[in-house]
Amino acid sequence: MEFRESRTYRNLLRVYEEELMFSSRFALYGEIAQTDGYITISRLYNTLSGQDLEHARIWLRAIYEGTLPSTATNLIESANAEYAIAGNQYQEYVQIAREEGFDHIAALFAGVANIDYNHATLLQQQYDNVVSGQVFCKPEEIVWVCMQCGNIMSGLCAPEICPVCGFPQGYYRPLNSCPY
Numbered sequence: 001m002e003f004r005e006s007r008t009y010r011n012l013l014r015v016y017e018e019e020l021m022f023s024s025r026f027a028l029y030g031e032i033a034q035t036d037g038y039i040t041i042s043r044l045y046n047t048l049s050g051q052d053l054e055h056a057r058i059w060l061r062a063i064y065e066g067t068l069p070s071t072a073t074n075l076i077e078s079a080n081a082e083y084a085i086a087g088n089q090y091q092e093y094v095q096i097a098r099e100e101g102f103d104h105i106a107a108l109f110a111g112v113a114n115i116d117y118n119h120a121t122l123l124q125q126q127y128d129n130v131v132s133g134q135v136f137c138k139p140e141e142i143v144w145v146c147m148q149c150g151n152i153m154s155g156l157c158a159p160e161i162c163p164v165c166g167f168p169q170g171y172y173r174p175l176n177s178c179p180y
Helices: 007-035 039-063 071-099 103-132
Strands: 137-146 152-157 172-174
Touching: 007 039, 071 103
Parallel strands: none
Antiparallel strands: 137 152, 137 172
């Protein structure tokens, strides 16, 4: 039997999504508990969130038959998912909320859809940079900024090591890019 056609594979996809959901839910609940003054409960939720995230990693590795997906794969899958949610799911939810008279919730759905379109665009841009080899080198000279110390340098490529703080090239981004 082909692995990706098996019920086992579908079960892996399901538990992967569930563990991610619980990890996010527990992280949020941990923040609420801390705000409410329950530090021990907050730490419990944060610990469980981390463990569920690790469970998701285990299932993701199983889904990809022993390896984790590449950054390029993650970027394009994430961009496609954000486009789909923003363009299909949220638009349907906007319509339903309006039909049912919940205009304020329809506005929230529409607002988050716009945010998700932006997420998709950012992810697609990074995917394009990765596959074209232009994450740390550009065809024209630009200004690079170190996200660790703030050092600014001009050049075709970001320095391999920041001359100020010693952090690696991965901490550089174009100065005019989104500062995530």
